[in-house]
Amino acid sequence: MTVVETARLVLRLWEWGDLEVLTEIFAKPEVWQFPFRRGFTDKETADFLERALVKQEAGIPTPWAAELRDADRVVGYVGLSVPEFLPEVMPAVEVGWRLDPGFWGRGLATEGAAGALDHGFGVLGLEQIVSIYQPENVASGRVMERLGMIFDRDTVFPGRHLALRVYRIRRDEWPVADAP
Numbered sequence: 785m786t787v788v789e790t791a792r793l794v795l796r797l798w799e800w801g802d803l804e805v806l807t808e809i810f811a812k813p814e815v816w817q818f819p820f821r822r823g824f825t826d827k828e829t830a831d832f833l834e835r836a837l838v839k840q841e842a843g844i845p846t847p848w849a850a851e852l853r854d855a856d857r858v859v860g861y862v863g864l865s866v867p868e869f870l871p872e873v874m875p876a877v878e879v880g881w882r883l884d885p886g887f888w889g890r891g892l893a894t895e896g897a898a899g900a901l902d903h904g905f906g907v908l909g910l911e912q913i914v915s916i917y918q919p920e921n922v923a924s925g926r927v928m929e930r931l932g933m934i935f936d937r938d939t940v941f942p943g944r945h946l947a948l949r950v951y952r953i954r955r956d957e958w959p960v961a962d963a964p
Contacts (some may be wrong), residue, residue, distance in 0.1 A: 787848050787863075787903065788848065788863075788896075788899040788900060788902070788903050789853070789899070790895045790896060790898070790899040791853075791895065792852060792853055792854070792892065792895060793850050793851065793852065793853060793862070793892060793895060793896050793899065794850075794851045794852075794853055795848040795849070795850055795851075795862055795863060795896060795899055795900065796848055796849050796851060797840050797848060797849070798833060798836045798837055798840060798846075798848070798849050799849075800833070800837070802833065802849055802858055803829070803830060803833055805857070805858045806829055806832075806833060806849075806858065807824075807826050807829045807830075809858075809859070809860055809882075809883075809884045810823060810824035810828070810829040810832070810882075811823040811824060811825075811826075811829070812884070812885055814885045815860070815882055815883075815884070815885065816882075817921075818917065818918045818920070818921045818924070819918060819941065819944065819946050844866065845863070845864040845865050845866055845877055846863065846864075846865055847861040847862060847863030847864065847865055847880060847881070847882075848861060848862060848863040848900075849861060850862045850881070850883065850892070850896050859883055859884045859886075859887045859892070860881065860882045860883035860884050860887070861880075861881065861882055861883075862879075862880075862881040862883075862892075862893065862896030862897060862899070862900055863879070863880070863881075863896075863900050864877050864878065864879055864880075864900055864903070864904050864908075864913070865877070865878050865880060866878070867914065867916055869941065869942070870916060870939070870941070870942070870948065870950075871942065872939060873914055873916070873936075873950060876912070876913075876914050877904060877908075877910055877912075877913050877914070878913065878914050878915055878916055879897050879900045879901060879904070879913050879914075879915050879931075880897075880915060880916075881893045881896060881897055881924075881927070888923070893924075893927045894927050894930050894931060897915075897927060897931055898931060901913060901931065901953065901958055902958075905955045905958050909955075910955065911954060911955050912952055912953070912954045912955065913952065913953055914936065914950055914951065914952045915928050915931075915933055915950070915951045915952075916948055916949070916950050916951075917948070917949055917951075918946060918947060918948060918949070919938070919947055919948075919949045920947075925949065925951075928951040929951075931953065932953055932957060932958070932959075933951035933952060933953045934951060934952060934953065934957075935949070935950075935951055936950040936951055936952040937949075937950050938950075
């Protein structure tokens, strides 16, 4: 069932059994500060997990459960998705992450996203991957830069009037894209 393994993470498919820990993580306002400025309700988290499970079953990219290798504990999500909310970048695949704030500052987002990029380029054969964030979310921008992603454009979230910044990286710019 494992999708991607890194030094400290297992990025795996979601299970309904993940709902309790995911609800605890997603309820924290810091996790959804960008763009919602609040934590998720129990229903919003259940809806998120249900959508992820449906996408998994259909083979549509959706971020994976991010589990600590040495603790078998879900600490959030990392992975690939289709950024349908931003039509101007479509067709595209995005790398993204949301982690429990108790695990921020440890390089887990960068490590997990690098594993997702390896998978996207090396296994899925994608030519380009984007990442999208609100410019005030400086930490996410730094993760993108550490990954070697480059600025693509500034834009606005349609209908929400939120500033967004798009970074991208092409297959030939990713150092492990041709690895087996």
